[in-house]
Amino acid sequence: MTIGQLPWQDILAQARWLADRGGAPVPDGATGLEGLAVIGPAEILAVSRHMSRDGGGILMSSGGTTGRPKLTFVSYHQAHDRLLRQWRPLAPGNLMLNLFTPGRMWASHYYMQALAEHSRCDIIPAGPHSPAEIVDWIPMWNEVGVDAVCGTPTALADLARGVLDSGLVLPLKKLIWMAEPWTDDKEKTVRAAFPDIGFWGNYGSVETYVMATNTPACDLSVLHLMPDQVIEPDDAGALLSRRGTGWTVPTVRYRLGDRVAAAECRCGRPDALRVLGRADDAIKLHGALVGIGEALSVVRAQPGVRDAQLVLTRGAESRHSVRQLTVHFTGDADPGAVQERLLREFYDLGVIAQHHPDAITTERVAALGRVERTNKIPPMLWREAARP
Incomplete structure (x- = not known):
């Protein structure tokens, strides 16, 4: 049972296109997804390097938290045209505080900078702050009108703890999170500091960029697969396939590092999923x-x-x-x-x-x-x- 649906002929055409650009060969007589090879970081690197030859890209690295780092050439557009057709948390006039760590070949900080640019809003490339530092920054953030924030749940909880400890108010309305799951304590801390905030989540990796998103209308741990994709749940790591152009990397049966399961969401939208944890747990x-x-x-x-x-x-x-x-x-x-x-x-x-x-x-x-x-x-x- 897959999450999402794609016509077999579209997947087969995508697999053949990838095979000519560093992807896995397509077996003769393949009649379904199970007949195609499972690919990994080596094929992603080869395909993404090929795609960057004309338009250029940013060499990024994922992993390193629980596994070996994986390299990917990320297109400068970062697939925002596709993303913003489905998920648009920011609007002109917003000013977002970017708490993702810059440098070290980690993509999240630069993805958020590009999201603000494509959303035609303002952004502060701050990086993470410890709770003790927050009190010194709040007056400036209020002065310039910060109303949105992005970061890992850990960084966002640090911000919230600093606001609560300061006794001051930072009236944030929008929060974008990714890169790790929420714990009950972190969520409670954030909601206590910012009672009017809406949670906007996305799920992806450097190799794939964004695959699924959610909005304040969704269950916090449930996300929705973006169109033109299909995921095959697998205990060894879910398999992602895509069709069409405009992705940072098109892929067929790429082995993700996570176990993923179909889910239902209170918003009622289809293709809902839940990330169960790492496959090498x-x-x-x-x-x-x-x-x-x-x-x-x-x-x-x-x-x-x-x-x-x-x-x-x-x-x-x-x-x-x-x-x-x-x-x-x-x-x-x-x-x-x-x-x-x-x-x-x-x-x-x-x-x-x-x-x-x-x-x-x-x-x-x-x-x-x-x-x-x-x-x-x-x-x-x-x-x-x-x-x-």
């Missing part, structure tokens, strides 16, 4: 398979936990082999109660704790670790084992 702890997202959901459900992150010490068996799992969390919960809940909810972890008492630990911390390049809080951080 599981780790192996002393022989037991543990889902990172599932473990974090249990920890975050404990009263007094604001947010959580796993710190993993590598084992020797394989890339995802772990010999020690430490739960870091913020909030005022008791570490013992958090650990007890985790071991109770996951039978295998309880057994491991009995045989390896030091394999699973829980610590309350002042702040969770971040990726410097993107200012995101990743679900897990790797820590190398101490040398004997």
Whole structure:
């Protein structure tokens, strides 16, 4: 069951066009999507490099938070003609604060700059701020009339926390988010600071750019696939196919890094989807398979936990082999109660704790670790084992 629909002949024509420009060969006799090759970062790089020869592009890199970085040449137009036909959060007269981190080959900051340009509104290329810095900036932002903001949920929650701590008012009306999921604590903090704000989300990657969007009329975690695309859900990573021109990269059966499922949305629009998490979400702890997202959901459900992150010490068996799992969390919960809940909810972890008492630990911390390049809080951080 796919999300979205495309005529087979259109997909086949797109696959043949891509094959001549660095994409995968098209097998003779292919009669459906399942008969075409699954492609990855190598084909995206080859096709995007070919497409940049005439009009130029920006060499960007995705990944690096939980996986190996992937390179893509992004067309200067950044597919905004397609995007703004379906999703237009900004209008002339808006002034948006851009909290995405610039540089380091990360696309989000430059995508937002281009979105403002194509929307014919104003933008401040600020980058992220710590909560303690916000009080010094609010008077200027109010003076010039900032009424919109964009960033990761982490950066947006930092902004909201700074506004709340300052006791001042920043009357934002529009918020654009992407690049990581919301947690309950971050959403509550943002809504407390900006009670009249509307959430506008989009889902994509550097390789594909925007695939799906939502509006304030939607459920926060549900997005809608843009036209001329189809997604095949797959536990190993959903597969994206497109037709037509105007994309940053046209693609057929590109393997995304996320698991995606069909969904329903309160707005009633079709082709709704929900991002379930990374396809490489599981780790192996002393022989037991543990889902990172599932473990974090249990920890975050404990009263007094604001947010959580796993710190993993590598084992020797394989890339995802772990010999020690430490739960870091913020909030005022008791570490013992958090650990007890985790071991109770996951039978295998309880057994491991009995045989390896030091394999699973829980610590309350002042702040969770971040990726410097993107200012995101990743679900897990790797820590190398101490040398004997």
